[in-house]
Amino acid sequence: MITVTNNKILNKDLRRKIVDMVVEGQDGHIPSAFSILDIITFLYRDILKFNAKKPEWLDRDYFILSKGHGCLALYVNLHRHGFITDNDIEMFCKKGGILGEHPDRTKIPGAEASTGSLGHGLGFSVGIALGLKIQGKNNRIIVLLGDGECHEGTVWEAANVARNRRLGNLCAIVDWNQSGMTLMPEDDMPKKWAAFGWNVEIINGHNEEEMAQAFERIEFKNDGIPSVIIANTIKGKGVPFIEGHGKWHHRIPNHEEYKEIMGGLV
Protein backbone atom coordinates (compact mmCIF):
# COMPACT_ATOMS: atom_id res chain seq x y z
CA MET A 1 0.00 0.00 0.00
CA ILE A 2 1.44 3.32 -1.07
CA THR A 3 0.45 6.55 0.63
CA VAL A 4 0.07 9.63 -1.50
CA THR A 5 2.19 12.24 0.19
CA ASN A 6 1.71 15.21 -2.10
CA ASN A 7 -0.61 17.59 -0.32
CA LYS A 8 -0.88 20.17 -3.05
CA ILE A 9 -4.45 20.62 -4.26
CA LEU A 10 -4.70 21.15 -8.01
CA ASN A 11 -7.68 22.30 -10.04
CA LYS A 12 -9.56 23.95 -7.22
CA ASP A 13 -11.76 25.80 -9.69
CA LEU A 14 -12.92 22.58 -11.29
CA ARG A 15 -13.45 20.99 -7.88
CA ARG A 16 -15.71 23.89 -6.92
CA LYS A 17 -17.60 23.53 -10.17
CA ILE A 18 -18.17 19.84 -9.47
CA VAL A 19 -19.53 20.58 -6.02
CA ASP A 20 -21.84 23.22 -7.44
CA MET A 21 -23.13 20.77 -10.05
CA VAL A 22 -23.84 18.16 -7.41
CA VAL A 23 -25.65 20.59 -5.16
CA GLU A 24 -27.61 22.05 -8.05
CA GLY A 25 -28.44 18.64 -9.54
CA GLN A 26 -28.92 17.03 -6.12
CA ASP A 27 -26.98 13.97 -7.24
CA GLY A 28 -23.46 12.84 -8.07
CA HIS A 29 -20.30 11.19 -6.79
CA ILE A 30 -17.98 13.94 -5.53
CA PRO A 31 -15.15 11.80 -4.05
CA SER A 32 -14.88 9.59 -7.14
CA ALA A 33 -14.65 12.66 -9.36
CA PHE A 34 -12.04 14.31 -7.13
CA SER A 35 -9.97 11.13 -7.24
CA ILE A 36 -9.52 11.34 -11.02
CA LEU A 37 -9.97 15.03 -11.72
CA ASP A 38 -6.27 15.86 -11.82
CA ILE A 39 -5.55 13.00 -14.21
CA ILE A 40 -8.36 13.88 -16.63
CA THR A 41 -7.52 17.57 -16.50
CA PHE A 42 -3.89 16.80 -17.32
CA LEU A 43 -4.89 14.48 -20.18
CA TYR A 44 -7.15 17.04 -21.85
CA ARG A 45 -4.63 19.85 -21.40
CA ASP A 46 -1.37 18.12 -22.25
CA ILE A 47 -1.86 14.72 -23.86
CA LEU A 48 -5.01 14.16 -25.88
CA LYS A 49 -5.48 15.30 -29.48
CA PHE A 50 -9.06 16.41 -30.09
CA ASN A 51 -11.23 18.92 -31.88
CA ALA A 52 -14.14 20.07 -29.74
CA LYS A 53 -15.84 21.50 -32.83
CA LYS A 54 -15.62 18.09 -34.48
CA PRO A 55 -15.76 15.55 -31.67
CA GLU A 56 -15.74 12.67 -34.16
CA TRP A 57 -12.59 13.91 -35.92
CA LEU A 58 -11.01 10.71 -37.23
CA ASP A 59 -7.47 11.59 -36.12
CA ARG A 60 -8.41 12.24 -32.50
CA ASP A 61 -7.09 10.34 -29.54
CA TYR A 62 -9.70 8.31 -27.71
CA PHE A 63 -10.33 8.81 -24.00
CA ILE A 64 -12.72 6.34 -22.40
CA LEU A 65 -13.83 6.89 -18.82
CA SER A 66 -14.58 3.34 -17.78
CA LYS A 67 -15.45 4.21 -14.18
CA GLY A 68 -18.48 6.13 -15.34
CA HIS A 69 -19.51 7.27 -11.86
CA GLY A 70 -16.53 9.63 -11.86
CA CYS A 71 -18.05 11.45 -14.83
CA LEU A 72 -18.21 14.89 -13.20
CA ALA A 73 -14.44 15.07 -13.65
CA LEU A 74 -14.97 14.41 -17.36
CA TYR A 75 -17.86 16.83 -17.70
CA VAL A 76 -16.00 19.83 -16.28
CA ASN A 77 -13.13 19.16 -18.67
CA LEU A 78 -15.42 18.71 -21.67
CA HIS A 79 -16.92 22.06 -20.66
CA ARG A 80 -13.55 23.72 -20.22
CA HIS A 81 -12.48 22.65 -23.71
CA GLY A 82 -15.70 23.60 -25.47
CA PHE A 83 -17.39 20.25 -26.10
CA ILE A 84 -20.40 21.13 -23.96
CA THR A 85 -22.04 24.39 -22.92
CA ASP A 86 -22.77 26.33 -19.74
CA ASN A 87 -26.38 25.27 -20.14
CA ASP A 88 -25.37 21.61 -20.31
CA ILE A 89 -23.54 22.00 -17.01
CA GLU A 90 -26.50 23.79 -15.42
CA MET A 91 -28.82 20.99 -16.54
CA PHE A 92 -26.82 18.21 -14.86
CA CYS A 93 -29.24 15.53 -13.67
CA LYS A 94 -32.24 17.57 -14.77
CA LYS A 95 -35.01 16.65 -17.15
CA GLY A 96 -34.05 17.64 -20.66
CA GLY A 97 -30.31 17.80 -19.90
CA ILE A 98 -27.65 15.65 -21.56
CA LEU A 99 -25.52 15.05 -18.46
CA GLY A 100 -26.51 12.31 -16.04
CA GLU A 101 -24.67 10.46 -13.34
CA HIS A 102 -23.03 8.29 -15.96
CA PRO A 103 -21.84 9.45 -19.39
CA ASP A 104 -23.97 8.72 -22.43
CA ARG A 105 -22.09 8.71 -25.72
CA THR A 106 -25.28 9.12 -27.70
CA LYS A 107 -25.92 12.50 -26.04
CA ILE A 108 -22.62 14.06 -24.99
CA PRO A 109 -20.18 15.46 -27.55
CA GLY A 110 -16.74 14.06 -26.75
CA ALA A 111 -17.93 11.14 -24.59
CA GLU A 112 -16.61 8.05 -26.33
CA ALA A 113 -18.47 5.47 -24.25
CA SER A 114 -21.61 5.10 -22.18
CA THR A 115 -20.20 3.67 -18.99
CA GLY A 116 -21.44 3.05 -15.50
CA SER A 117 -21.70 -0.71 -15.47
CA LEU A 118 -18.17 -1.51 -14.41
CA GLY A 119 -15.96 -3.79 -16.47
CA HIS A 120 -17.02 -2.64 -19.93
CA GLY A 121 -14.68 0.23 -20.77
CA LEU A 122 -11.45 -1.69 -21.14
CA GLY A 123 -12.93 -4.31 -23.49
CA PHE A 124 -14.52 -1.57 -25.59
CA SER A 125 -11.20 0.31 -25.63
CA VAL A 126 -9.30 -2.82 -26.64
CA GLY A 127 -11.75 -3.17 -29.53
CA ILE A 128 -11.09 0.44 -30.57
CA ALA A 129 -7.34 -0.13 -30.30
CA LEU A 130 -7.55 -3.33 -32.35
CA GLY A 131 -9.74 -1.62 -34.94
CA LEU A 132 -7.35 1.30 -35.33
CA LYS A 133 -4.46 -1.11 -35.62
CA ILE A 134 -6.31 -3.05 -38.35
CA GLN A 135 -6.86 0.26 -40.14
CA GLY A 136 -3.17 1.19 -39.80
CA LYS A 137 -3.97 4.38 -37.89
CA ASN A 138 -1.87 6.00 -35.18
CA ASN A 139 -4.52 7.35 -32.83
CA ARG A 140 -3.83 6.76 -29.14
CA ILE A 141 -6.37 5.17 -26.82
CA ILE A 142 -6.41 5.99 -23.11
CA VAL A 143 -8.89 4.35 -20.78
CA LEU A 144 -9.35 5.15 -17.09
CA LEU A 145 -10.53 2.42 -14.73
CA GLY A 146 -11.34 2.28 -11.06
CA ASP A 147 -9.51 -0.04 -8.71
CA GLY A 148 -12.78 -1.57 -7.50
CA GLU A 149 -13.66 -1.99 -11.16
CA CYS A 150 -10.64 -4.26 -11.46
CA HIS A 151 -12.58 -6.81 -9.42
CA GLU A 152 -14.57 -7.44 -12.60
CA GLY A 153 -13.38 -10.45 -14.57
CA THR A 154 -13.92 -8.78 -17.92
CA VAL A 155 -11.12 -6.33 -17.09
CA TRP A 156 -8.68 -9.21 -17.12
CA GLU A 157 -10.19 -10.83 -20.20
CA ALA A 158 -9.56 -7.58 -22.02
CA ALA A 159 -6.09 -7.16 -20.51
CA ASN A 160 -5.21 -10.61 -21.80
CA VAL A 161 -6.36 -9.80 -25.33
CA ALA A 162 -4.57 -6.43 -25.43
CA ARG A 163 -1.24 -8.00 -24.57
CA ASN A 164 -1.64 -10.97 -26.88
CA ARG A 165 -2.65 -8.74 -29.80
CA ARG A 166 0.23 -6.36 -29.01
CA LEU A 167 -1.93 -3.27 -28.71
CA GLY A 168 0.79 -0.81 -27.82
CA ASN A 169 -1.51 2.01 -28.93
CA LEU A 170 -3.46 1.47 -25.72
CA CYS A 171 -2.79 2.90 -22.27
CA ALA A 172 -4.93 2.11 -19.26
CA ILE A 173 -4.88 4.23 -16.15
CA VAL A 174 -6.02 2.69 -12.88
CA ASP A 175 -7.35 5.10 -10.28
CA TRP A 176 -5.79 3.23 -7.36
CA ASN A 177 -7.45 5.11 -4.53
CA GLN A 178 -7.59 1.81 -2.65
CA SER A 179 -11.32 1.90 -2.28
CA GLY A 180 -11.41 -1.58 -3.79
CA MET A 181 -9.02 -2.76 -1.12
CA THR A 182 -11.66 -2.24 1.54
CA LEU A 183 -13.32 -5.32 0.01
CA MET A 184 -10.27 -7.20 -1.24
CA PRO A 185 -7.23 -6.21 0.80
CA GLU A 186 -4.87 -8.50 -1.14
CA ASP A 187 -4.61 -6.16 -4.09
CA ASP A 188 -1.14 -5.70 -5.53
CA MET A 189 -2.34 -3.80 -8.55
CA PRO A 190 1.03 -3.29 -10.29
CA LYS A 191 1.91 -6.95 -9.92
CA LYS A 192 -1.40 -8.06 -11.42
CA TRP A 193 -0.95 -5.96 -14.55
CA ALA A 194 2.68 -7.00 -14.84
CA ALA A 195 1.55 -10.62 -14.64
CA PHE A 196 -0.65 -9.98 -17.67
CA GLY A 197 2.43 -8.77 -19.54
CA TRP A 198 1.67 -5.05 -19.53
CA ASN A 199 4.23 -2.31 -19.18
CA VAL A 200 3.53 -0.81 -15.74
CA GLU A 201 4.11 2.77 -14.62
CA ILE A 202 3.38 3.87 -11.06
CA ILE A 203 2.71 7.51 -10.29
CA ASN A 204 1.04 9.89 -7.89
CA GLY A 205 -2.23 10.69 -9.61
CA HIS A 206 -2.31 14.17 -8.13
CA ASN A 207 1.14 15.12 -9.38
CA GLU A 208 1.35 16.45 -12.93
CA GLU A 209 5.11 16.13 -13.13
CA GLU A 210 4.88 12.41 -12.52
CA MET A 211 2.06 12.10 -15.04
CA ALA A 212 4.13 13.91 -17.66
CA GLN A 213 7.13 11.71 -17.02
CA ALA A 214 5.05 8.56 -17.35
CA PHE A 215 3.60 9.69 -20.66
CA GLU A 216 7.07 10.53 -21.93
CA ARG A 217 8.06 6.93 -21.32
CA ILE A 218 5.02 5.40 -23.01
CA GLU A 219 5.67 4.97 -26.73
CA PHE A 220 2.14 4.31 -28.03
CA LYS A 221 3.35 2.00 -30.78
CA ASN A 222 0.73 0.29 -32.91
CA ASP A 223 2.58 -2.98 -32.53
CA GLY A 224 3.87 -3.10 -28.99
CA ILE A 225 3.13 -3.83 -25.39
CA PRO A 226 0.16 -2.01 -23.86
CA SER A 227 0.89 0.20 -20.88
CA VAL A 228 -0.89 0.77 -17.63
CA ILE A 229 -0.38 3.70 -15.30
CA ILE A 230 -1.19 2.80 -11.73
CA ALA A 231 -2.13 6.16 -10.29
CA ASN A 232 -1.99 6.42 -6.53
CA THR A 233 -4.85 8.72 -5.72
CA ILE A 234 -7.02 9.86 -2.85
CA LYS A 235 -10.74 9.45 -3.15
CA GLY A 236 -12.18 12.88 -2.39
CA LYS A 237 -8.77 14.52 -2.79
CA GLY A 238 -8.86 18.17 -1.78
CA VAL A 239 -11.47 18.08 0.98
CA PRO A 240 -10.12 16.19 3.98
CA PHE A 241 -13.45 15.38 5.60
CA ILE A 242 -14.83 13.63 2.51
CA GLU A 243 -11.63 11.76 1.68
CA GLY A 244 -11.51 7.98 1.68
CA HIS A 245 -13.97 5.18 1.26
CA GLY A 246 -17.14 5.90 3.14
CA LYS A 247 -20.39 7.74 3.45
CA TRP A 248 -19.43 10.54 1.07
CA HIS A 249 -19.29 8.19 -1.94
CA HIS A 250 -22.74 9.27 -3.12
CA ARG A 251 -23.73 12.01 -0.67
CA ILE A 252 -25.04 15.48 -1.42
CA PRO A 253 -23.60 18.19 0.83
CA ASN A 254 -26.09 20.13 2.93
CA HIS A 255 -25.77 23.90 3.31
CA GLU A 256 -23.22 23.78 6.12
CA GLU A 257 -21.17 21.07 4.46
CA TYR A 258 -21.24 22.97 1.18
CA LYS A 259 -19.79 26.04 2.85
CA GLU A 260 -17.09 24.00 4.52
CA ILE A 261 -16.14 22.24 1.28
CA MET A 262 -16.01 25.46 -0.70
CA GLY A 263 -14.06 27.20 2.03
CA GLY A 264 -11.32 24.63 1.67
CA LEU A 265 -11.13 25.00 -2.08
CA VAL A 266 -10.36 28.71 -2.28
Place this chain on the structure above:
Amino acid sequence: MTKSTRQQFADTMLELGKENNDLVVMVGDISHGSLQPFAEACPGRYYNIGILEPTTVSLGAGLSAVGLCPVIHTIAPFLIERSFEQIKLDFCYHDLAGNIVTVGSAFDYSNLGVTHHCYGDFALLKTLQNTEICFPASPVEFDQLFKQSYQNNQLTVYRIAGQSHGVEFKSEDIVFGKAIRVEEGDDITIVATGSQLRTALDAAELLLSKKIKAEVIYVHTIRPLDTELIRTSVEKTKKIVVIEEHMRSGGLGDDILRATYDIQDLMFHSISIPDKFVTSYGTYKQLCEFCGITPEAVIDSTNNWFDG
Protein backbone atom coordinates in the same frame (compact mmCIF):
# COMPACT_ATOMS: atom_id res chain seq x y z
CA MET B 1 -23.13 -34.09 -49.67
CA THR B 2 -25.36 -31.11 -48.97
CA LYS B 3 -23.60 -28.07 -47.62
CA SER B 4 -24.39 -27.14 -44.01
CA THR B 5 -25.66 -23.71 -43.07
CA ARG B 6 -22.57 -23.32 -40.91
CA GLN B 7 -20.31 -23.96 -43.91
CA GLN B 8 -22.34 -21.40 -45.81
CA PHE B 9 -21.49 -18.90 -43.07
CA ALA B 10 -17.79 -19.45 -43.79
CA ASP B 11 -18.36 -19.22 -47.55
CA THR B 12 -20.39 -16.03 -47.26
CA MET B 13 -17.70 -14.46 -45.06
CA LEU B 14 -15.10 -15.30 -47.70
CA GLU B 15 -17.16 -13.82 -50.51
CA LEU B 16 -18.03 -10.62 -48.63
CA GLY B 17 -14.60 -10.28 -47.03
CA LYS B 18 -12.98 -10.02 -50.45
CA GLU B 19 -15.33 -7.19 -51.40
CA ASN B 20 -15.54 -5.35 -48.09
CA ASN B 21 -12.29 -4.38 -46.39
CA ASP B 22 -14.18 -3.39 -43.24
CA LEU B 23 -15.47 -6.89 -42.51
CA VAL B 24 -13.71 -8.38 -39.45
CA VAL B 25 -14.51 -11.87 -38.13
CA MET B 26 -13.87 -12.88 -34.51
CA VAL B 27 -14.53 -16.39 -33.26
CA GLY B 28 -14.22 -18.15 -29.92
CA ASP B 29 -12.33 -21.20 -31.14
CA ILE B 30 -15.14 -22.66 -33.21
CA SER B 31 -15.48 -22.86 -37.02
CA HIS B 32 -11.75 -22.09 -37.05
CA GLY B 33 -11.02 -24.62 -39.78
CA SER B 34 -13.83 -23.63 -42.09
CA LEU B 35 -12.91 -19.94 -41.78
CA GLN B 36 -9.30 -20.45 -42.88
CA PRO B 37 -10.06 -19.42 -46.49
CA PHE B 38 -11.42 -16.13 -45.10
CA ALA B 39 -8.36 -15.75 -42.87
CA GLU B 40 -6.03 -16.29 -45.82
CA ALA B 41 -7.94 -14.03 -48.20
CA CYS B 42 -8.42 -11.26 -45.63
CA PRO B 43 -5.18 -10.96 -43.63
CA GLY B 44 -5.47 -9.07 -40.38
CA ARG B 45 -9.25 -9.36 -40.34
CA TYR B 46 -9.73 -12.78 -38.75
CA TYR B 47 -9.26 -13.40 -35.03
CA ASN B 48 -9.63 -16.63 -33.11
CA ILE B 49 -9.62 -14.37 -30.12
CA GLY B 50 -9.89 -16.71 -27.13
CA ILE B 51 -12.49 -18.11 -24.77
CA LEU B 52 -13.90 -14.84 -23.44
CA GLU B 53 -17.29 -14.20 -24.95
CA PRO B 54 -18.38 -11.07 -23.03
CA THR B 55 -15.16 -9.29 -23.89
CA THR B 56 -15.35 -10.50 -27.49
CA VAL B 57 -18.67 -8.66 -27.72
CA SER B 58 -17.08 -5.55 -26.22
CA LEU B 59 -14.22 -5.84 -28.70
CA GLY B 60 -16.72 -6.07 -31.54
CA ALA B 61 -18.41 -2.90 -30.35
CA GLY B 62 -15.03 -1.18 -30.26
CA LEU B 63 -14.34 -2.27 -33.83
CA SER B 64 -17.72 -0.88 -34.84
CA ALA B 65 -16.96 2.42 -33.08
CA VAL B 66 -14.05 3.03 -35.48
CA GLY B 67 -16.12 2.16 -38.54
CA LEU B 68 -15.37 -1.53 -39.03
CA CYS B 69 -18.02 -4.19 -39.56
CA PRO B 70 -17.64 -6.88 -36.88
CA VAL B 71 -18.92 -10.43 -37.16
CA ILE B 72 -18.76 -12.32 -33.85
CA HIS B 73 -19.25 -16.05 -33.89
CA THR B 74 -19.40 -18.72 -31.25
CA ILE B 75 -21.80 -20.94 -29.29
CA ALA B 76 -25.19 -19.39 -28.50
CA PRO B 77 -25.46 -19.65 -24.69
CA PHE B 78 -22.06 -18.04 -24.17
CA LEU B 79 -22.50 -15.38 -26.81
CA ILE B 80 -26.08 -14.39 -26.00
CA GLU B 81 -26.81 -15.31 -22.40
CA ARG B 82 -23.39 -14.90 -20.76
CA SER B 83 -22.62 -11.80 -22.80
CA PHE B 84 -26.05 -10.24 -22.64
CA GLU B 85 -24.99 -7.07 -20.82
CA GLN B 86 -22.18 -6.48 -23.31
CA ILE B 87 -24.70 -6.82 -26.15
CA LYS B 88 -27.12 -4.54 -24.34
CA LEU B 89 -24.70 -1.77 -23.40
CA ASP B 90 -21.70 -1.94 -25.72
CA PHE B 91 -23.71 -2.42 -28.91
CA CYS B 92 -27.32 -1.46 -28.33
CA TYR B 93 -27.08 1.42 -25.85
CA HIS B 94 -24.08 2.75 -27.79
CA ASP B 95 -26.18 2.54 -30.96
CA LEU B 96 -23.42 0.64 -32.72
CA ALA B 97 -23.90 -1.80 -35.57
CA GLY B 98 -22.56 -5.33 -35.81
CA ASN B 99 -23.33 -8.96 -36.44
CA ILE B 100 -23.54 -11.96 -34.16
CA VAL B 101 -23.66 -15.44 -35.66
CA THR B 102 -24.48 -18.26 -33.25
CA VAL B 103 -24.47 -22.02 -33.49
CA GLY B 104 -25.74 -24.39 -30.83
CA SER B 105 -29.01 -22.62 -30.23
CA ALA B 106 -31.95 -24.33 -28.53
CA PHE B 107 -30.82 -27.93 -27.90
CA ASP B 108 -28.79 -28.47 -31.06
CA TYR B 109 -25.97 -29.72 -28.83
CA SER B 110 -28.42 -32.20 -27.39
CA ASN B 111 -26.08 -34.42 -25.39
CA LEU B 112 -23.99 -31.55 -24.04
CA GLY B 113 -26.79 -30.70 -21.68
CA VAL B 114 -28.24 -27.55 -20.24
CA THR B 115 -24.91 -25.68 -20.08
CA HIS B 116 -24.78 -25.80 -23.88
CA HIS B 117 -28.47 -25.17 -24.57
CA CYS B 118 -29.90 -21.77 -25.40
CA TYR B 119 -33.65 -21.48 -25.87
CA GLY B 120 -34.28 -18.03 -24.42
CA ASP B 121 -32.31 -16.02 -26.96
CA PHE B 122 -35.24 -14.53 -28.87
CA ALA B 123 -36.82 -13.37 -25.63
CA LEU B 124 -33.62 -11.77 -24.36
CA LEU B 125 -32.75 -10.05 -27.62
CA LYS B 126 -36.24 -8.70 -28.12
CA THR B 127 -35.85 -6.60 -24.98
CA LEU B 128 -33.13 -4.60 -26.71
CA GLN B 129 -33.65 -1.77 -29.14
CA ASN B 130 -31.51 -1.66 -32.30
CA THR B 131 -31.54 -5.43 -32.71
CA GLU B 132 -32.70 -7.75 -35.47
CA ILE B 133 -32.96 -11.53 -35.29
CA CYS B 134 -32.77 -14.09 -38.08
CA PHE B 135 -33.06 -17.87 -37.84
CA PRO B 136 -31.70 -19.33 -41.08
CA ALA B 137 -32.11 -23.09 -41.42
CA SER B 138 -30.64 -23.62 -44.87
CA PRO B 139 -27.53 -22.31 -46.64
CA VAL B 140 -29.37 -20.04 -49.05
CA GLU B 141 -31.24 -18.41 -46.19
CA PHE B 142 -28.05 -17.55 -44.32
CA ASP B 143 -26.38 -16.28 -47.46
CA GLN B 144 -29.27 -14.07 -48.50
CA LEU B 145 -30.28 -12.83 -45.07
CA PHE B 146 -26.71 -11.93 -44.16
CA LYS B 147 -26.02 -10.13 -47.42
CA GLN B 148 -29.26 -8.19 -47.14
CA SER B 149 -28.88 -7.10 -43.55
CA TYR B 150 -25.29 -7.11 -42.33
CA GLN B 151 -24.70 -3.44 -43.05
CA ASN B 152 -27.99 -1.96 -41.95
CA ASN B 153 -26.80 -0.04 -38.88
CA GLN B 154 -28.31 -2.45 -36.37
CA LEU B 155 -27.02 -5.32 -34.31
CA THR B 156 -28.20 -8.33 -36.27
CA VAL B 157 -28.16 -11.77 -34.71
CA TYR B 158 -28.15 -14.82 -36.97
CA ARG B 159 -29.10 -18.01 -35.13
CA ILE B 160 -27.79 -20.76 -37.41
CA ALA B 161 -29.94 -23.88 -37.10
CA GLY B 162 -28.07 -27.13 -36.58
CA GLN B 163 -30.61 -29.04 -38.64
CA SER B 164 -31.92 -28.01 -42.03
CA HIS B 165 -35.66 -28.23 -42.64
CA GLY B 166 -34.90 -29.80 -46.00
CA VAL B 167 -36.85 -27.30 -48.08
CA GLU B 168 -34.99 -25.87 -51.04
CA PHE B 169 -35.71 -22.17 -51.33
CA LYS B 170 -34.53 -20.09 -54.26
CA SER B 171 -32.35 -17.13 -53.37
CA GLU B 172 -34.99 -14.73 -54.69
CA ASP B 173 -37.52 -16.23 -52.25
CA ILE B 174 -35.49 -15.04 -49.29
CA VAL B 175 -36.19 -11.43 -48.37
CA PHE B 176 -35.09 -10.09 -45.00
CA GLY B 177 -38.14 -9.35 -42.84
CA LYS B 178 -40.57 -11.21 -45.10
CA ALA B 179 -42.16 -14.52 -44.17
CA ILE B 180 -42.81 -17.15 -46.84
CA ARG B 181 -46.12 -18.88 -47.55
CA VAL B 182 -44.87 -22.43 -48.16
CA GLU B 183 -48.29 -24.13 -48.41
CA GLU B 184 -51.64 -22.55 -49.13
CA GLY B 185 -54.74 -23.56 -47.19
CA ASP B 186 -57.97 -22.19 -45.75
CA ASP B 187 -58.58 -24.22 -42.59
CA ILE B 188 -55.67 -23.57 -40.24
CA THR B 189 -52.44 -21.56 -40.23
CA ILE B 190 -49.24 -23.19 -39.08
CA VAL B 191 -46.32 -20.81 -38.54
CA ALA B 192 -42.89 -22.32 -38.06
CA THR B 193 -39.39 -20.93 -37.72
CA GLY B 194 -36.01 -22.55 -38.34
CA SER B 195 -35.75 -26.31 -38.53
CA GLN B 196 -39.34 -26.71 -37.38
CA LEU B 197 -40.59 -25.97 -40.87
CA ARG B 198 -40.12 -29.71 -41.34
CA THR B 199 -42.52 -30.41 -38.45
CA ALA B 200 -45.04 -27.94 -39.85
CA LEU B 201 -44.99 -29.57 -43.29
CA ASP B 202 -45.32 -33.05 -41.81
CA ALA B 203 -48.23 -31.86 -39.66
CA ALA B 204 -49.88 -30.31 -42.73
CA GLU B 205 -49.67 -33.67 -44.45
CA LEU B 206 -51.30 -35.40 -41.48
CA LEU B 207 -54.05 -32.78 -41.41
CA LEU B 208 -54.65 -33.22 -45.11
CA SER B 209 -55.38 -36.89 -44.53
CA LYS B 210 -58.24 -35.60 -42.37
CA LYS B 211 -59.26 -33.26 -45.18
CA ILE B 212 -57.99 -30.22 -43.30
CA LYS B 213 -56.00 -27.90 -45.53
CA ALA B 214 -53.30 -26.05 -43.63
CA GLU B 215 -51.57 -22.87 -44.68
CA VAL B 216 -47.90 -23.13 -43.73
CA ILE B 217 -45.96 -19.93 -43.19
CA TYR B 218 -42.21 -19.96 -42.67
CA VAL B 219 -40.51 -17.25 -40.61
CA HIS B 220 -36.75 -16.81 -41.06
CA THR B 221 -36.71 -13.29 -39.69
CA ILE B 222 -37.94 -13.16 -36.12
CA ARG B 223 -37.40 -9.42 -35.83
CA PRO B 224 -38.69 -7.47 -37.67
CA LEU B 225 -41.57 -9.91 -37.90
CA ASP B 226 -43.74 -10.04 -40.99
CA THR B 227 -47.03 -9.68 -39.14
CA GLU B 228 -48.89 -8.68 -42.29
CA LEU B 229 -48.62 -12.07 -43.99
CA ILE B 230 -49.46 -13.86 -40.74
CA ARG B 231 -52.51 -11.68 -40.03
CA THR B 232 -53.78 -12.10 -43.59
CA SER B 233 -53.65 -15.85 -43.18
CA VAL B 234 -55.18 -15.93 -39.71
CA GLU B 235 -58.02 -13.61 -40.69
CA LYS B 236 -58.90 -16.33 -43.18
CA THR B 237 -58.39 -19.46 -41.06
CA LYS B 238 -59.11 -18.12 -37.52
CA LYS B 239 -56.84 -20.88 -36.24
CA ILE B 240 -53.11 -20.74 -35.68
CA VAL B 241 -50.41 -23.04 -34.37
CA VAL B 242 -46.88 -21.70 -33.91
CA ILE B 243 -43.98 -24.18 -33.84
CA GLU B 244 -40.57 -23.10 -32.60
CA GLU B 245 -37.44 -24.23 -30.80
CA HIS B 246 -37.65 -21.55 -28.16
CA MET B 247 -39.06 -21.32 -24.68
CA ARG B 248 -42.77 -20.67 -24.65
CA SER B 249 -42.24 -17.35 -22.90
CA GLY B 250 -40.96 -14.62 -25.14
CA GLY B 251 -40.74 -16.64 -28.33
CA LEU B 252 -42.23 -16.22 -31.76
CA GLY B 253 -45.58 -17.45 -30.47
CA ASP B 254 -45.91 -14.51 -28.10
CA ASP B 255 -45.22 -12.04 -30.90
CA ILE B 256 -47.76 -13.69 -33.17
CA LEU B 257 -50.39 -13.76 -30.45
CA ARG B 258 -49.82 -10.07 -29.86
CA ALA B 259 -50.14 -9.41 -33.59
CA THR B 260 -53.40 -11.37 -33.96
CA TYR B 261 -55.23 -11.22 -30.60
CA ASP B 262 -57.90 -8.89 -31.91
CA ILE B 263 -59.00 -11.23 -34.70
CA GLN B 264 -62.48 -12.44 -33.78
CA ASP B 265 -62.87 -16.10 -32.77
CA LEU B 266 -59.10 -16.67 -32.91
CA MET B 267 -57.84 -20.05 -31.74
CA PHE B 268 -54.15 -20.17 -30.85
CA HIS B 269 -51.75 -22.87 -29.77
CA SER B 270 -48.00 -22.77 -29.14
CA ILE B 271 -45.80 -25.80 -29.72
CA SER B 272 -42.53 -24.80 -28.14
CA ILE B 273 -40.10 -25.65 -25.38
CA PRO B 274 -41.82 -25.66 -21.98
CA ASP B 275 -40.52 -22.97 -19.64
CA LYS B 276 -38.02 -25.23 -17.95
CA PHE B 277 -34.59 -26.76 -18.59
CA VAL B 278 -34.37 -29.60 -21.10
CA THR B 279 -32.57 -32.15 -18.99
CA SER B 280 -32.98 -35.17 -21.23
CA TYR B 281 -30.20 -36.53 -23.45
CA GLY B 282 -30.40 -38.21 -26.82
CA THR B 283 -30.52 -37.03 -30.40
CA TYR B 284 -31.89 -33.68 -31.55
CA LYS B 285 -35.01 -35.50 -32.79
CA GLN B 286 -35.45 -37.21 -29.44
CA LEU B 287 -35.26 -33.90 -27.61
CA CYS B 288 -37.89 -32.47 -29.96
CA GLU B 289 -40.08 -35.39 -28.91
CA PHE B 290 -39.18 -34.85 -25.23
CA CYS B 291 -40.42 -31.26 -25.56
CA GLY B 292 -43.53 -32.23 -27.47
CA ILE B 293 -42.45 -30.56 -30.69
CA THR B 294 -43.80 -33.08 -33.19
CA PRO B 295 -46.28 -33.21 -36.08
CA GLU B 296 -48.53 -35.38 -33.93
CA ALA B 297 -48.64 -32.65 -31.28
CA VAL B 298 -50.10 -30.30 -33.86
CA ILE B 299 -52.86 -32.79 -34.58
CA ASP B 300 -53.53 -33.50 -30.90
CA SER B 301 -53.67 -29.86 -29.91
CA THR B 302 -56.05 -28.87 -32.68
CA ASN B 303 -58.38 -31.89 -32.76
CA ASN B 304 -61.17 -30.17 -30.91
CA TRP B 305 -60.93 -27.12 -33.17
CA PHE B 306 -62.46 -29.18 -35.96
CA ASP B 307 -65.08 -31.21 -34.07
CA GLY B 308 -68.41 -31.19 -35.80
